[in-house]
Amino acid sequence: MEPSNLTRRLKDLEDNIKKDFALLKDYEDALRDEDDPRRKGKYNRAIEQLRESANRYQQEYDQLHQQITGESTVQMHSVAMQLEQMNKKLDQLYVGQKAIYGNINHLRQGLLAHYEAGEKNIISAITNQLNESQVTTISALLDAIEANQVSDAEMQNILSSIQEGLSILQQRAVTLPGSQGDIVEVINAPQMDFKHRLKVAVPLIPFILDYEGELELGTGINLKEALKQFMARLRLIGG
Known part of the structure; x- marks a missing residue:
């Protein structure tokens, strides 16, 4: 592949990661203030879609990493850092939501204990x-x-x-x-x-x-x- 095409692919990848990371932060803020379980579920499904996107971005990055050398490595490093930040944020949200759901499920089980089978x-x-x-x-x-x-x-x-x-x-x-x-x-x-x-x-x-x-x-x-x-x-x- 021509260097110009590689550079373009890398730039597109970088732009997509930036957009999704900004969207991820918006979902994080929305989840923090949201009480409605249905809307929370909607945000969590959207976050899972972003995780799938992050996996695809990682595959794209790995392919480009094998082909790009020289001066483009600076930009490659920048993309790698952005991917790392995005994956770290996804992991934090996953752990946080898992803890929340674990707590509310415990509370729901306690509530159900008031009722007959x-x-x-x-x-x-x-x-x-x-x-x-x-x-x-x-x-x-x-x-x-x-x-x-x-x-x-x-x-x-x-x-x-x-x-x-x-x-x-x-x-x-x-x-x-x-x-x-x-x-x-x-x-x-x-x-x-x-x-x-x-x-x-x-x-x-x-x-x-x-x-x-x-x-x-x-x-x-x-x-x-x-x-x-x-x-x-x-x-x-x-x-």
Whole structure:
């Protein structure tokens, strides 16, 4: 291959690495501030695509390294350093995300421990869509329910709000995670223990909160504010 073509290939490689490295840093910043699990998944898939690109760049670099000598070695060294930085950043993101997912998976397993074996599949489909903060909040509320720290009136208000919110979401054809029919059946089953019905309903609170401003619940209860006040009270009890 002519030296000019080799130099052009090297320049194109360098430009592509720079663009992808800048994109990688943007994804890193986005992941740091993102709470939505679905959007996090989207960013992580994009990062995996950049890892595949980095592998291709390494192959291209190795081919060029065998053919380019002389004055171009300075530029080769620059490209090698950029590749090293990109791979290092990819590895850091991988380790960081693995630790985060390991922690949230541990929290989700703790939350599922509140449920019977037959209900864990239903609940896990919901909890897999919750972020770490939401899982922590729901787990604390479940602990409080089981420890009888929630009054009957509070439990009734929370369950009524969730039932009404679900009913409105169904009317608007809003799809919730997992088998919505199974969830609604348990929550509305009058023969089932009231506290148990509430425990099944509680993980749905974050999804209902996403729509609460639009739902205009007839109960007159601001579910977000009620939850906020209740969690504040729990912290006082815990302290």
